[in-house]
Amino acid sequence: MPELPEVEVLRRELEPLLRGKRIVRVEIRDPRCSFPKEAVEGKTVTGVRRLGKYLLFDLAEGGYLALHLGMTGKLLLAKENVPQKHERMDILLSSGEHLLFCDTRRLGKIAFLQEGKELSEKLGLDPLSPAYTLENVRALLEGRRRLKDFLLDQRGICGIGNIYASEILFRARLHPERALSSLSEAEKARLFVAVREVLEEAIEERGTTIRDFRRTLGEEGNFQHLLAVYGKSHCPSCGTPIVRKVIASRSTYFCPRCQPPEGKGETP
DNA sequence: AGTATAACCTGTCTGC
DNA sequence: TGCAGACAGGTTATAC
Numbered sequence: 287m288p289e290l291p292e293v294e295v296l297r298r299e300l301e302p303l304l305r306g307k308r309i310v311r312v313e314i315r316d317p318r319c320s321f322p323k324e325a326v327e328g329k330t331v332t333g334v335r336r337l338g339k340y341l342l343f344d345l346a347e348g349g350y351l352a353l354h355l356g357m358t359g360k361l362l363l364a365k366e367n368v369p370q371k372h373e374r375m376d377i378l379l380s381s382g383e384h385l386l387f388c389d390t391r392r393l394g395k396i397a398f399l400q401e402g403k404e405l406s407e408k409l410g411l412d413p414l415s416p417a418y419t420l421e422n423v424r425a426l427l428e429g430r431r432r433l434k435d436f437l438l439d440q441r442g443i444c445g446i447g448n449i450y451a452s453e454i455l456f457r458a459r460l461h462p463e464r465a466l467s468s469l470s471e472a473e474k475a476r477l478f479v480a481v482r483e484v485l486e487e488a489i490e491e492r493g494t495t496i497r498d499f500r501r502t503l504g505e506e507g508n509f510q511h512l513l514a515v516y517g518k519s520h521c522p523s524c525g526t527p528i529v530r531k532v533i534a535s536r537s538t539y540f541c542p543r544c545q546p547p548e549g550k551g552e553t554p
Numbered sequence: 555a556g557t558a559t560a561a562c563c564t565g566t567c568t569g570c
Numbered sequence: 571t572g573c574a575g576a577c578a579g580g581t582t583a584t585a586c
Contacts, residue, residue, distance in 0.1 A: 393562070
């Protein structure tokens, strides 16, 4: 469920709520979520960062808790210790609040890390970081891979998932199966801009709730109402029926007219 | 090198 | 109503 916008929405909501609070106790409810909890108990949260789809909770005495929400992970801040469905971890804070990690499909992951190395090594350029420049993106757009595969690969640009990949490619008017090496300079620039625009708009709308995504207090996002092609039947721009095709092993939606395949298209 | 598939999981929806 | 199969925002390992 959570792609960069959803994780960023959580980060922005959690940061002011958690900063300065101490982790009193951690209760692991699912062995799959186990980590050395002694490493975080008693420590104070100094900030909440995001890298790609990871949430990072910085701790005062060094190190941080890294959380990946997988497909169905949720983070809820509750005043009372009311058991939630699929609760995997309960973090009791010095304020008496509980930060609950719930995850139906159990694909989420938690780890305590000392340095940023492990994560930044396997993650590429974050679209919201200052390093996200046309120059840097252009350097990644080489090889014969298809655009869809590139966008889903967290080692190139990180944070984009299956929904936003389709939305970004529609915005950039690029066919998902176009090869990176076939892109003109103008097309590379369109892709660069589309990534930023779509993700930022989704953040403004507080993320996309199709099924599982919930904000810190349980509210839904709003961007699902603004999706252009994902799960849609007709192109909002020209009315042509939207094509659904499995690309990179995932459902991919595009407008065959606005996003022409390689060879056709581009009228400069 | 690039792509596909399965695996890890649980839940929901569709069609017979 | 029951049941099989497809599908779902994630990553990773393995195979062709």
